[in-house]
Structures are given as C-alpha cells and as structure tokens.
Amino acid sequence: MPWRGGKGGPGWEGHFRGCGYRWTVSREVIIEVLSSTRHHMSAEDIYHAVHKDYPAIGLTTVYRTLDLLVDMGLVLKFDFGDKRARYELAEEFSTKEHHHHLVCNRCGRVIDYTEFIDDEVELFKKTEKGLSKKYGFQIKSRMIQFSGLCGNCNREQK
Amino acid sequence: MPWRGGKGGPGWEGHFRGCGYRWTVSREVIIEVLSSTRHHMSAEDIYHAVHKDYPAIGLTTVYRTLDLLVDMGLVLKFDFGDKRARYELAEEFSTKEHHHHLVCNRCGRVIDYTEFIDDEVELFKKTEKGLSKKYGFQIKSRMIQFSGLCGNCNREQK
DNA sequence: CTTATTGCAAATACTTTGCACCAGC
DNA sequence: GCTGGTGCAAAGTATTTGCAATAAG
Numbered sequence: 608m609p610w611r612g613g614k615g616g617p618g619w620e621g622h623f624r625g626c627g628y629r630w631t632v633s634r635e636v637i638i639e640v641l642s643s644t645r646h647h648m649s650a651e652d653i654y655h656a657v658h659k660d661y662p663a664i665g666l667t668t669v670y671r672t673l674d675l676l677v678d679m680g681l682v683l684k685f686d687f688g689d690k691r692a693r694y695e696l697a698e699e700f701s702t703k704e705h706h707h708h709l710v711c712n713r714c715g716r717v718i719d720y721t722e723f724i725d726d727e728v729e730l731f732k733k734t735e736k737g738l739s740k741k742y743g744f745q746i747k748s749r750m751i752q753f754s755g756l757c758g759n760c761n762r763e764q765k
Numbered sequence: 766m767p768w769r770g771g772k773g774g775p776g777w778e779g780h781f782r783g784c785g786y787r788w789t790v791s792r793e794v795i796i797e798v799l800s801s802t803r804h805h806m807s808a809e810d811i812y813h814a815v816h817k818d819y820p821a822i823g824l825t826t827v828y829r830t831l832d833l834l835v836d837m838g839l840v841l842k843f844d845f846g847d848k849r850a851r852y853e854l855a856e857e858f859s860t861k862e863h864h865h866h867l868v869c870n871r872c873g874r875v876i877d878y879t880e881f882i883d884d885e886v887e888l889f890k891k892t893e894k895g896l897s898k899k900y901g902f903q904i905k906s907r908m909i910q911f912s913g914l915c916g917n918c919n920r921e922q923k
Numbered sequence: 924c925t926t927a928t929t930g931c932a933a934a935t936a937c938t939t940t941g942c943a944c945c946a947g948c
Numbered sequence: 949g950c951t952g953g954t955g956c957a958a959a960g961t962a963t964t965t966g967c968a969a970t971a972a973g
Contacts (some may be wrong), residue, residue: 610938613835621832625820627927628927628928629926629927629971629972629973631927631928631929631970631971631972632971634928642771646859649962650963653880653943653960663928663929663930664930665929665930665931666930666963667929667930667931667963667964667965668928668929668930670838670865670962670963670964671929671964674777675915678870680913684846686844688842690937690961690962691961691963692961692963709896709900709902710900712835712836712905713920718899718900718902720896720899720920722892722893722895722899722927723888723892725893725951726888726891726892727892727924728887730881730884730885730888732879733881733884734884734885734911735911737880738867738878738880738911739949741878741880741932742867742878742915742916743915743916743919744867744869744876744913744914744916744919745911745913745914746911746912746913747870747912747913747914748868748911749906749909749910749911749912749913750909750910750911751907751908751909752876752908753893753904753906754904754905754906754907755838755902755903755904755905755906756902756903756905757851757901757902758900758901758902759921761901761903762816763903774959785952786951786953787946787947787948787952788947789946789947789952789953789954790946791953792953805956807937808937808938809937810960818961820957821954821964822954823956824938824955825938825940825954825955826953826954826955828937828938828939829939829953829954848935848936848937848962848963849936849937849938850937850938865935906954922970
C-alpha cells in the first residue's frame with residue numbers, strides 16, 4: 608500500500624486532524640477506494656469495494672465517513688436521478704481530470720465531459736468572488752450538471 | 766382563474782397533448798401552483814397547496830405529475846441536501862427571474878442568486894452546442910449549484 | 924483513561940407501486 | 949368504450965439513529 612494521504616500539504620490525515628477528527632483505518636481505506644476509481648460510486652459500491660479487504664467495515668461507517676468528507680468539502684455528492692447518491696473526490700483532491708456530468712434521463716447513462724472547462728473555471732471564480740462578497744457565503748463546492756437524452760435514447764425516441 | 770397554460774406557443778396543455786398525455790384538472794392545478802410561487806417546493810408542499818382547493822387530489826398524483834413534468838423538461842428537480850426533492854419551473858416557463866442556487870450545508874438555507882447569469886447563459890449555449898454535437902446528446906435541462914456556508918453559519922463556526 | 928468511532932439492528936421518511944375505479948376523448 | 953389517469957393503502961429502499969462495544973490519542 609504505497610498510498611499515503613494525497614499530494615503534499617496536510618494530506619487526508621491532516622484534513623481530518625485539522626478538523627478535530629481522528630484518523631482511522633476505515634477512513635483511510637474509504638478514501639483510498641475513492642481515489643483509485645474512475646467511477647461515480649454509491650455508498651454501497653464503496654462498501655463492497657472496501658468489504659473485500661476489510662470485511663469488518665460496515666455500511667454505516669461508509670455513510671458516516673462520506674458525510675464527513677462532503678462536509679469538509681473533500682468529496683462531492685451527486686444526484687443522477689436514480690435514487691442513490693454518488694460520490695466523487697473534489698477535483699482538487701482527485702487525479703481525475705476536472706469534469707462535469709451529462710446525465711441521460713432515460714437510461715441513466717452519465718457522461719463525464721471536459722470540454723469548456725476553462726471557461727467554466729473562469730466563470731466560477733468570478734461568480735464565487737462576487738457571491739462571497741455580496742452574501743458572505745463561503746463556497747465549498749460547485750456543480751454543473753446537464754441532463755436530457757443521450758444519443759441512443761434520442762434515436763429510439765422516434 | 767384567469768390563468769391558462771403559459772405564455773403563448775403550445776402552452777402547458779399543448780405540451781402534454783403533444784407528448785400523448787391527457788390534460789386533466791390535477792395537472793392544470795399542480796402547474797398553477799408551481800407557476801404562482803416564488804419558492805422551491807417539495808412534493809408535499811405542492812400537495813398541501815393543491816389540497817386547499819382540490820382536496821380530492823392525492824399526493825401520489827402530485828408525484829406522478831412532477832415526474833412527467835421533469836421528464837418533459839418543463840420542471841427542474843433539485844436536491845438541496847435535506848432529503849426531499851424540490852421542484853421549480855424551468856426558466857423558459859417561469860415568470861421568475863432566471864437564477865441559480867446557493868445552498869448552506871449547515872442550516873439548509875437556499876439563496877437564489879441572479880448575478881453573472883448572462884455569462885452563464887453564454888457559457889451554457891456554447892457548451893450545449895458543443896456537447897450535443899460531440900455526444901449526440903439532447904440537453905433538456907441545466908443546473909448550476911454552489912454550496913458551502915452561509916454568512917451566519919460561517920460566523921458561528923469559529 | 925477519555926471520547927470519538929463503529930457495527931448492528933431497528934427506525935425513518937420520501938417515494939413508488941398494485942389495483943380497482945374514474946375521467947378524458 | 950378504450951385507455952390513460954387517479955386515490956388509497958401497502959411496499960420499497962436509501963439513509964439515519966440508538967446503543968453497547970471498541971479503538972484512538
């Protein structure tokens with residue numbers, strides 16, 4: 608397990624400790640799973656992945672850890688329209704390319720797209736600055752999401 | 766009830782019929798409620814509003830109608846982190862100013878902001894065009910959402 | 924040693940579904 | 949008259965919570 612708490616800086620462990628939380632095996636393992644996948648995982652997906660090597664870790668802990676991570680802004684929680692929430696490392700903490708989601712309302716397919724990201728980032732910066740000044744709001748996460756019909760479903764539609 | 770199916774064009778009724786659905790009292794009333802509020806309503810909020818004048822309309826119908834509306838792209842469904850989904854007319858069909866949401870993760874407060882909307886619209890147009898060409902994706906709705914800590918919660922934090 | 928963390932089982936609550944009846948066209 | 953729409957009660961299911969046991973510092 609060469610993996611150890613993120614790219615420099617305080618690292619994962621530091622984030623937890625910095626917020627007054629303890630650093631536990633469960634937390635480390637759950638973050639490792641999130642770090643090493645390219646997919647949008649549900650709590651249960653994560654639970655299963657974790658369970659292979661650490662059968663003692665329960666689903667409840669997964670939920671609680673994810674809540675913490677979301678709260679700390681290290682993980683983003685998405686709603687793709689099926690019932691279950693999906694989780695992804697926030698881009699600052701991910702090796703995955705910065706991207707957004709395109710969700711098909713019919714088949715549920717999710718496409719990660721990376722086009723126009725630069726423009727988005729610029730807009731975000733500007734918006735964020737304006738909003739934090741005007742509303743005193745400290746923004747921890749941002750999401751853009753498009754939905755509609757994917758190519759396949761669009762065709763079948765007719 | 767001077768209200769009748771939206772601003773010109775096919776109108777609400779036309780949208781339903783155009784998709785092969787029937788135009789019913791329940792549907793009309795539910796849309797009227799959505800049209801006349803400035804708030805992000807949950808299914809139950811809508812049910813209660815409807816129930817005052819039409820006690821025969823049930824919660825199930827509200828859910829089913831909302832599903833249809835979302836599917837047709839006439840209504841957007843939001844997740845603000847409390848459990849219940851919130852619904853809003855898509856901006857093309859709303860008299861409400863085009864806006865986005867700023868959600869406080871601690872107290873749940875939601876601020877509608879309208880700043881930088883022009884820039885967003887421009888970015889959306891561009892992105893949408895690019896994505897539909899590249900992925901054959903027909904985009905029906907778009908959302909941006911920021912979350913973090915509102916002014917109050919931010920202050921108390923320390 | 925003190926307090927946060929965890930697993931399990933049970934509870935919660937939003938949302939969906941089965942089915943018989945009713946309304947739109 | 950057909951078919952889709954609806955209400956009610958019942959089911960479904962992701963997520964949360966209470967509590968006693970455990971591990972972190």
